[in-house]
Amino acid sequence: QKEVEQNSGPLSVPEGAIASLNCTYSDRVSQSFFWYRQYSGKSPELIMSIYSNGDKEDGRFTAQLNKASQYVSLLIRDSQPSDSATYLCAVTLWNAGNMLTFGGGTRLMVKP
Amino acid sequence: NAGVMQNPRHLVRRRGQEARLRCSPMKGHSHVYWYRQLPEEGLKFMVYLQKENIIDESGMPKERFSAEFPKEGPSILRIQQVVRGDSAAYFCASSPWRGASTDTQYFGPGTRLTVL
Secondary structure (H helix, E strand, C coil), rough: CCCEEECCCCCEEEEECEEEEEEEECCCCCCEEEEECCCCCCCEEEEEEEEEEEEEECCCEEEECCCCCEEEEEECCCHHHCCCEEEEEEEEECCCCCEEECCCCCCEEEEE | CCCCEECCEEEEECCCCCEEEEECCCEEEEEEEEEEECCCCEEEEEEEEEEEEECCCCCCCCCEEECCCCCCEEEEEEEECHHCCCCEEEEEEEEEEECCCCCCCCEECCCCEEEE
C-alpha cells in the first residue's frame, strides 16, 4: 500500500471554478502535511502547509485536514489557467524524521 | 534573499562517468535534503544532511551514491559510474535549523542528469 496516494488526473476544470484536489495517507500518526505545485520541468513550489485538523486558508487556496479519515485536500477557488500544474501532496511521518513522503501528484488543467 | 541554489542545472554524462551535483541552501538554513524524480514518477527522498553529518540516508541506493555537506561550501551528491537508470531530476531542499517535522522545505531548481 502506498503511503501517500493521489489521483493522477488529469483533473479538468473551467476557468473560475473550484478545483478540489485530494490526498490520503496510510500512516495514522503522520505529523505535517504540505501541498506543493510543480509546473512541467520546474521544481516544486510550496503552496500550503497544515498541521492541525480543520481548514487553513491563504488567498484562493484552502487546505483541509481530517486526521481521523487520514485525508488532506486542497481547494483552489476561482481557478485560473496559470494554476494548471501538477499538485503534490507531501507528508512527514512520525517515524521517518524530517523527510517528505510525496504522493504521485494530481495534474490539474484549467480551461479558459 | 537568494533561494536554494543548485548547479549545474543540466548535466550530461556517459555511462561509467561520475556526476557531482551541488546544492547551496537558503541563507540561514542548515538542513539539506536530496530528492530524486525519475521520468513520469514522483519525488523520492534520498538523504538528509546537516553540516558535517548525515542524518538519514535511508533513501540512498546502497552503491555508487554518496552525499556530503561539509562545514564550508555546498552540499554535494555524488554518483559514481553512472548508468542510464540514473537519468532523472535531482532536487535539493533546505529547511531552517530547528529541524522539526513541521519545518517547511524549500526546493532548488534541480539538476537534470542525462546519462548517454
